[in-house]
Amino acid sequence: MYNPKSNKAEEFISHEEILSTLEYAEENKNNIPLINEILKKAKEAKGLSHREASVLLACENKDKIDEIFSLAEKIKQDYYGNRIVLFAPLYLSNYCVNGCIYCPYHKQNEHIPRKKLSPEEIRNEVIALQDMGHKRLAIEAGEDPVNNPIEYILESINTIYNIKHKNGAIRRVNVNIAATTVENYKKLHEAGIGTYILFQETYNKESYEKLHPTGPKHNYAYHTEAMDRAMQGGIDDVGLGVLYGLESYKYEFVGLLMHAEHLEAVYGVGPHTISVPRVKKADDINPDEFDNGIDDDTFAKIVACIRIAVPYTGMIISTRESAQCRQRVLKLGISQISGGSKTSVGGYFKPMASDEDSAQFDVSDRRSLDDVIKWLMELGYLPSFCTACYGSGRTGDRFMEICKSRQISEFCHPNAIMTLKEYLNDYASEETKKIGENLINKEILTLGGLRDKVCENLAKIDGGQRNFKF
Numbered sequence: 001m002y003n004p005k006s007n008k009a010e011e012f013i014s015h016e017e018i019l020s021t022l023e024y025a026e027e028n029k030n031n032i033p034l035i036n037e038i039l040k041k042a043k044e045a046k047g048l049s050h051r052e053a054s055v056l057l058a059c060e061n062k063d064k065i066d067e068i069f070s071l072a073e074k075i076k077q078d079y080y081g082n083r084i085v086l087f088a089p090l091y092l093s094n095y096c097v098n099g100c101i102y103c104p105y106h107k108q109n110e111h112i113p114r115k116k117l118s119p120e121e122i123r124n125e126v127i128a129l130q131d132m133g134h135k136r137l138a139i140e141a142g143e144d145p146v147n148n149p150i151e152y153i154l155e156s157i158n159t160i161y162n163i164k165h166k167n168g169a170i171r172r173v174n175v176n177i178a179a180t181t182v183e184n185y186k187k188l189h190e191a192g193i194g195t196y197i198l199f200q201e202t203y204n205k206e207s208y209e210k211l212h213p214t215g216p217k218h219n220y221a222y223h224t225e226a227m228d229r230a231m232q233g234g235i236d237d238v239g240l241g242v243l244y245g246l247e248s249y250k251y252e253f254v255g256l257l258m259h260a261e262h263l264e265a266v267y268g269v270g271p272h273t274i275s276v277p278r279v280k281k282a283d284d285i286n287p288d289e290f291d292n293g294i295d296d297d298t299f300a301k302i303v304a305c306i307r308i309a310v311p312y313t314g315m316i317i318s319t320r321e322s323a324q325c326r327q328r329v330l331k332l333g334i335s336q337i338s339g340g341s342k343t344s345v346g347g348y349f350k351p352m353a354s355d356e357d358s359a360q361f362d363v364s365d366r367r368s369l370d371d372v373i374k375w376l377m378e379l380g381y382l383p384s385f386c387t388a389c390y391g392s393g394r395t396g397d398r399f400m401e402i403c404k405s406r407q408i409s410e411f412c413h414p415n416a417i418m419t420l421k422e423y424l425n426d427y428a429s430e431e432t433k434k435i436g437e438n439l440i441n442k443e444i445l446t447l448g449g450l451r452d453k454v455c456e457n458l459a460k461i462d463g464g465q466r467n468f469k470f
């Protein structure tokens with residue numbers, strides 16, 4: 001029985017409700033009056049239900065698809081302006097006891113080098129990341145209670161936050177580790193994490209169990225209810241995602257929106273972010289072996305429909321995707337991207353020879369962070385290293401409230417300008433710096449009441465001060 005308020009995975013992600021939604025979407029995919037009605041509602045930018053959004057995803061009418069894309073672009077512009085937040089993943093350990101068949105860290109893989117960073121190695125990685133200009137990290141680890149217990153993750157977070165090197169600082173650590181207990185989520189919350197991210201991989205229970213044949217991750221309900229436990233542990237910013245390619249994308253889309261509706265119904269706050277990873281080639285993993293790969297057009301349509309369905313949820317794309325693909329979806333809804341990423345344990349400090357490479361998957365966008373920043377600005381975006389909401393307690397429902405009322409731009413825009421200025425002064429190449437200074441001069445003209453204060457702070461940044469925020 002479908003019940004968004006239930007605390008049981010199989011009730012808030014009801015297989016029957018997903019099938020019935022897919023049937024409804026299929027029946028109505030060319031129902032122009034209904035699609036117009038849904039688009040009219042979507043234009044209010046208050047979001048759509050999983051049923052409504054699924055009709056848009058199924059729609060095959062070219063004109064209506066164009067309207068969907070234009071509306072996604074408009075919502076993106078209205079809520080996020082031209083700002084794009086930057087982050088990098090930091091792989092702490094690839095020890096893992098699970099048997100996920102799409103991931104090279106699976107336990108049966110005996111030839112991938114297993115590594116776990118020591119505090120000294122974390123320091124080296126973080127200094128390398130700080131020297132690139134990063135301020136926000138997503139830490140990643142396999143699931144292994146012996147090698148990567150929660151204490152190891154907590155110690156690592158503490159090490160990361162305490163590394164002060166030149167003008168660098170990691171100001172927000174997001175965490176992507178396996179589903180855990182309420183007690184452990186409490187500890188993560190106390191350690192000052194930003195968002196807790198956990199990809200569902202697939203919402204289809206039967207497929208989920210086949211894709212995760214062994215290890216603790218096999219337990220569908222425990223994995224699917226993880227965000228509930230995270231919220232109960234005090235973490236109010238959670239990040240959802242499915243791994244596209246494993247199951248039918250239409251099924252995943254419904255499941256993902258139902259998950260968001262569940263969090264909103266029970267905790268009064270939807271997901272902080274949604275990531276859109278696709279399965280990639282990796283050591284002993286061939287993505288072609290999964291039947292549900294999606295092409296770039298479908299991928300763009302998914303991003304646009306998520307943007308319309310949950311306008312106030314940030315959307316993340318990683319370097320799994322090429323520069324070309326990232327460029328296309330940036331304007332349709334993506335608000336955060338990684339740059340200069342390495343998916344190997346220890347890969348930032350020391351480039352890996354192929355026989356010692358522990359990479360989780362092949363990265364498609366291999367450009368440096370500086371190149372990514374320059375590219376974003378040339379496309380008309382304002383790169384942001386802002387972490388202010390987190391530092392100012394604007395998380396969970398407080399964040400959502402100001403986001404829904406669109407007041408968020410009043411903080412984000414000046415913060416983006418000031419953190420870009422820090423980046424330009426401390427880390428950018430000459431060419432990037434020139435483009436960035438011109439952009440900042442243009443952007444400050446668009447500021448309202450805070451313009452004088454921002455100009456004052458920009459001068460102070462030139463004078464050597466750092467970490468200004470609203």
Ligand code: SAM
Binds near residue numbers: 143278320
């Ligand atoms: N081990 C943690 C867990 O169990 O959720 C998460 C960390 S894992 C390093 C992060 C994510 O990488 C996984 O949730 C999965 O979606 C993704 N991933 C695994 N194998 C992949 C592949 N071959 N291509 C792309 N992404 C992959």
